[in-house]
Amino acid sequence: TFPTDFERHHDSAVDTPWSLADPREVRAAFRDYLDGLMLAARSGFDGLIFTEHAQASYDMSANPSLTAAALAYATESEGLDVAIYPAGRSLGKTREPVRVAEEYAAIDTVSGGRLMAGFPVGLPYDACLNNGIPPIELRPRFDENLALILREWSEDTPFAWNGSYSQLPSVNIWPRPQQRPRPPVWLTGIGNPATMQMALDQDFGFNYLSWFGLKTTGPRIFDRFWELVDRHGSPRNPYRLGLSQVVGVAGTDAEAVRMFRPHVEYLFNKGPGAIRSETLAIPGTIGLQGLQALMRDPTDMGIAEKLRTIGFDELVDMGSVIVGSPRTVLDRLVEVVRRFRIGNLHAMLQFGSMPRQLAMDNIGLFASEVLPKLRGVWQDEQWDHHWWPERLGGRPRDVTTGAAAEGAAR
Template identity: 30%
Template sequence: MPILPDTKFYAWHFMPYTDLPENIDDFDSLWVDFPNKYFDPKAGHAFYQRYLSELVLADKLGFDGVCVNEHHNTPYSLMPIASVIAAALIPQTTKAKICVMGTPAGLDQPHRLAESYAMLDVMSGGRLEVAFPLGTPMEYWSNSVNPVTSRERQQEALDVIIRAWTEDGPIRHEGRFYNYRYLNIWPKPYQQPHPKVYLVGSGSPGTIELAAQRGFGYSSTFSPIATQLAAQKTLKERAAHYGHTITPDQIPIVCMVYIGDDDESALAEMEPHVRYFFTTLTKAGRFIDAPGYLSLDEFKKRNGRMLPSSHGGAFDWHQIRQQFRVVAGTAKTVADTIEKWAEEAGSSRIIFQIHRGDMPHWKVVRTLTGLANEVIPMLKARQIHADDQPLNVAAE
């Protein structure tokens, strides 16, 4: 079946700050120690206004969800606190789910995350979804948490968050990193027992195992397609071991997309922005390594690299398109490609990265409207044909 029943379509924005100095290539890294004197508050205000309007447009066009995420000490993202962006979106949107992809659970106080996410869920009337990353190595250079303890902290923080959401308080928690005499959050989540939860990673076996243990969804980032498919296969197998069944909506696929008049011109129009993303915004220099962030076995497996070579590495447009879910072309080309990827992964959650690098507003709007008015209807029509029954589509 090409497009699974109940497939949902999300729009994801990274919100970068791209008003950077002309000599930006002279800097070894745009993460952690890139001087914040280069931030212009007036330019930042304009970026926020523009980027929020693009996500609000996605809701108005009928996308099923919008995604925001969190990074620190970098112009790569203007979202050091993704919950604030989510709160700004709630009163400006009506139907779209808001997926916060998200604060690393071990880098904050878990009761604070539990109560802030519960508050967002109540404010939105149950439209919140949450994805917990471990955080890139760069986040651990930017915060005071020892990366050696990052995975243990993440696991215990998730224990606290889920208990806070699902158990009537006050309750006690006595752990290695967190202790509460009165865990008793107000408010509790709107959705019962709690909002949909995913883990986000780059293929680490430890993260996949944690998702499998808890029956959470899982999404790979900055990993080649083959690596992502292998991770999803492992997740399903390990989750079954723990008595969980992973459903198609728990394994979202993320696609970089751009829609143009024809395939050739669309590729040419998309390429410089993807190049800027991979060669400038993701350049992390020595901060790509954080001692203790990976287990020794995983560190050896990755040849001493914390993240895949695409992260801030050399740019090969052909290789990028071969290894990752990157597509530019006519609406039909994009629809055909997305259909193939969705069928291959067995996923019913398609996340479109609608903005890349320094892409201008008009290109984002063109892609959003092309997806909403042409690509998604094509895919829904094929879904109806494949399933041979009417659909209850949230965007309609």
């Protein structure tokens, strides 16, 4: 844990002094992180989701393939049928797209076909400051790297690649993914219409985070997404959309507030709130469509500018976090997923400065008292889930044809 005044003197990414860290605490944090994910797998969760943030003190996950590989092996060894979902390898920053394709293919192989492949464009500070990518290259590099990876997974014979950022005489990865022609692909974004449109055009899932306050951002981001779905001529299948939501569950509402308040404030004040806003919006990193959307209405970013100093009560009021008894949490989550047609809820149950036991209790209570009652939210509409591993009940489409027609399950 950092000093109480950390956010007044330091940023949480790029240049955070390592001298503030205790290596023993860092080692324990990694073990607790993996133990929490394995507890979730043993407790009946459908999947395990984790992120990528390099040179960041608030989320030490420079390469989520490491976490994915560990979980793929451990869950397969224990017979735990859960999806393995690294929400990122940021493709806008990588100079090694072949390695990314190989790593994900290996993870899909070890897990027996349970990978969900997350590919965010990438945070500007990470791509441009940490990795030296020119800002104007961020989006086109992502586009090219993604196209290359998808081709690497689907083709059975070697091919040459002559792109703007990679020139490769022979591309022939070993192994190929178990899931054919490819694992489900998911994009995480903050509401850029171009990212949403790509998800629709290529039949990817789209994931959004609650951090900026769903009370403000939810109607804008999700209503925009479903309007694009309508224009695209696709059905409003809720399973094409995901939400990552910070959640704290305790016996009563009062107990939950008391237990989670300091850890929620620690997460937001010393984590995303302590990233300088100018490093998240470096000129040139946002394409024209996204820039136009921001200029028309900057409320897409919600309470982002306040996160360094914001308090618990406002975070709850704005929907950045949901905290309470099992009944309170369930009611609020059902309200959110129904209002915005969210078919994949990613509950963030291990966050901030939470001690190990509190995180484990949060995971366990959510699994026993909330999760079972959430499963049937969309059963009445009987949709197929096309963005989920087939081994786990997903119904993949023939993505090679680009088919968009779909109806309710029969």
